[in-house]
Amino acid sequence: MSEMCIVDKSPFVNRSKRAFRFLGYDSAMAKAKFNHQKIEKKWQKFWEAEGIFKANEKAREPFYVLDMFAYPSGEGMHVGHPRGYTASDILAKYYMMQGKNVLHPFGWDAFGLPAENYAVKVGVPPAQTTKKNIANFKRQLKSFGMGYDWDREINTSDPNYYKWTQWIFKVLFDNGYAYQKEAYANWCPKCQTVLANEQVVAGQCERCDSAVEQKKMKQWFFKFTAFAQELIDGLAQLDWPESTKEMQKNWIGRSEGAELEFAIDGGRDKIKVFTTRPDTLFGVTYMVLAPEHELVEKIVTSEQKKAVERYVANARKKSALDRTAAKEKTGVFTGAYVVNPANHERVPVWVADYVLADYGFGAVMAVPAHDERDNEFAKKYDLRIVRVIESDEDFYAGYGKLINSSEFDGQESEKVIPAITKKVGGKLTVQYKLHDWLISRQRYWGAPIPIIYVPKGSPSVPRGGKKSVAPTYGGDSFVPVSMDEKDLPVILPNDVDFKPTGESPLASSKKFQDGVEARYGKGARREVDTMDTFVCSSWYFLRYCDPHNTKEFAGKDSLKYWMPVDFYVGGAEHTNGHLLYARFMVKVLHKLGYLDFDEPFLKLRHQGMIQGEDGEKMSKSRGNVVNPDEVVEHYGADTMRMYEMFMGPFAMSMPWSTQGMVGVRRFLDKVWGKVQGADKKQETPHALVAKVTEDMEGQKFNTVVSTMMEFINEAQGTSWVRDFTLLLAPFAPHLAEEIWQNVLGEKASVFEDRWPRFDTKRAQAASVVIAVQEMGKLRGTVEIARDASERDVLAAVEQNDKLTRLVQNSKKHVFVPNKIINFIN
C-alpha cells in the first residue's frame, strides 16, 4: 500500500548474528530437533509443483481472503510485515481445509515515490528498481511458506494493469465523476514540485526541509463528495472493527444545520453561511469570511483595502499547517456590514483565517457568546458579545424553549432548527468535511492520466465513445477530452528527465506526444500528469478475480463468483485513505452499472504492529529492525509464523522478542519428538479440535497456539497425531506436511485433507472441578461427575473435612452446575 518503512539491512546484520549466536539455537545439534532448512525448501517446491494453492475450480463455495496491497520497498521486509500476511495465509489454509474454494492472491502496488526519488538520485530507472524489489519480496514471501496463487500476481506498473486504471478514469470522466479545477496544492519551491500531504512534515518538504507553500494549480479530482452519504450508510452492513467505522464516519464528517443568507448592507450581494445553530441568530455580532472568499475583494471599503489585501496575501503564503498551528487568532475588518435576517441588525464583516475556505461556504456567522472560537476572536478585537436570552422571546415564541447553549439538546434542535430556519428564509442542509479526491501528481512513476487537450472549438472532437462532459474553464483555449477506449493504455514513456523542474517529468518526453495530433486533430496534446497511486490501489481487488482479461477490467462472471472480498487483512493506518478510496471506487462503478455489489470488503481485521525489542517502532534510524530472512534461516519459517501469531491478540501492537520466539521453536521440536512412531491408527482429540476450531472462527490465533502447547505438554502416545497435524498445518505448514507425508505416510498434501470434525459432547471431560466458595471467596474445590446435581455436590462438599463446616454454617447457597457452589452466611 503506501510506502511503508524502508528497511536497512547493514547495521542490523551484525547485531542480529551476535544475538542469534548468543541464544545458541542450533537445530542440527540434537536428534529431537527437525532440520527446518531442509524441510521448508522441500515442501515449498512440492506445493508449487502440485499447484496446491491455486484457485480455479468454480464448483465449490468461493472464499476470497486478501492482504492489503504491498509496496515493494528497496530493502525488503522487516518481521512486522509478515504478521498480517501470516494471518491471512492461516485463514486461507483453514478455509481451504474447510472445503472452500479459496482465492488468496498477491500483487504489487508498484508505482510510487521512493523508486522515482531513487532515480533522481542514482539514475536507475524506476522500472528497473521496482522489478528487482518485487523479486526480493516474492522470494521472501515464498520462504515464509505463504500459499499465494502466483498465477494471479498483478503489478500496477504493468501496462496490462494500468490500461484498466486509465479506463476507470475515462469512465469516471465520461460520467462527470472526474473533473478538473484550480486548487491550492503543497508546493516545494526548491524541488519545484507538488507534494502529497504525507510528504509535508511540520510544514516543510520532507526531502529538502524548505518551507512548503500553497500554490494554485489546475488539478484533477474525483467526486468523492457525491458519495459522502452512501459511504456513511454502507458502514452499517460491514463486519469491520467499530473504531475503523467510527474513524471513517468522523473523517466524512456529516453535520446537519442550516444555510442562511446575510445581505450586504448597501449592496446587492449576499453572504451565505452554514450553521448548526440557527437558534443562536440573536447572538450574531459579526460575520467572518475566509481570506480566500470571493466576496472579500468586492465588499472591502477603500479605507480598509490595504489592510485586507495585506492580510489575505499573508494568509496565502502560510501553509495549512501554519494556519492551524497559530496560537492566536488574527483577522481584519473589511469596512463592510451585513444585515442579520432575524433582528435586522447591522453587524461588521471581518476576514480571518480561522475560517476555512473549503468548509461550508467559507463564511461564518459569529456568535461569540455561544462559540469558543468566536469568543476568543471577539475578545481580542473588542467585538460585542451578546447572549441569546429571554428578551428575544418574541422571536422564538412558538419554536420551543429558549436556547442557552448549555441547555440545548437534540430534541429541541429537531423542532427549533427547522422553524427558525424557515422564518429567516434559510434552508436546512447537510455539510460534510470530506473533500473531493485530488488525484493529479506532477510525477513520473504513476499511471498517465488518459486525457487529450484540444483547442477550443476544435471540429474533430470528441471521436467515438460517449459525449464528453468535460467542463471548459476560465478563458482557456484548450479543453480536455476523453480518449477512445481503443487508444488505451497510454504508455508511460521512458525517455524522460527525472530531475524535478516544476512540471511533470512526462513533459520532457518526446515520444509521449507522438501520433496524438494525427489521432486527435491539430494542436492536440496529452495530459502530462499521472494519477495518485491510491487510484491504482482503489480497484486492484477486482483485477485478481480475472487478472489476464484483455477485454475488461474483470469479467462479469468472475466478479460475481468471487466478489466481494470475504476477509480483508491490513493495517489500520489505511482507514481514511485506501479503505475509503476503495469503497468510493466500488460505489461509483456500482452506480454506473459495472458492479452488482456496492461494498468491496465484507469483513476487515487489522494486524497490530510489531515493535523492536526495545519497544520502539522498528526503523532503520533506531537500528532495531529485525530481518525475517535471518529469522527464517536460524529458526525456520514455521517458528516465525507461529510466534507472530502467539505474541498476543492479532490486532494489538507489541514488541518483538527473539527469546519469546525460541519458546515457540522449542514447542515445534517437542511436537516433532512426540509424533515419532505414529501410525495410521488414530483417534480424534475432541476437546482439542473443539477449542482450536472455536478460536479459529474468532481469529484468536494466540490462544490457538497456547491451546496446542498445552495439549502437547500433556500428550501421551500417538493416537492424536493425525488430527493434531491437520490443526497445526495452517500455522506451521512445512512441519505439518513433513509429519503428514513422512511420518504418517499420507500420499497427498495435508492441505488437500479436511479440517477434523469433533463431537461437542465428547469434547467435554467426564468430570469437573467445582469451586467451593464462602461469600464469594474460594475455600476449596471438589471434583465430581459432569452435570452432577446440586444435592450430589452438596454431599461431596460435606464429605470433605475441610469444607464440611460451610454446609453446616450457611443459611443458603448459590449453585451453578459444573462451575461453583457459593455458601452465604
Add this chain to the structure above:
RNA sequence: GGGCAGGUGGUGGAAUGGUAUACACGAGAGACUUAAAAUCUCUUGGUCGUAAGACCUUGUGGGUUCGAGUCCCACCCUGCCCACCA
C-alpha cells in the same frame, strides 16, 4: 478540544459475570556433562506463618451482585486517529 482503543506478575499475555495470573519468556534450584551449550525435572504475584493456612492483589474511588479483571458512575494515566469543520 473531539473520537476510539487500552491499563492484569520481572516481561508478552490468558480469563461466555463463576477457581485471576492459562500459555510462553525470564529468573532460581537440581539432573545429565570434564565443562559449557542443548535437553529434562522442580519452584516462581505479594505479605505473614515452621506448617496447616490466613489476608491482600487486575490504574484510583464509589456502585450493582450470592459472586466483578469483566457490568454501571466518576476520576487518573498511556497509545492511536482527527483537529479553528462554524
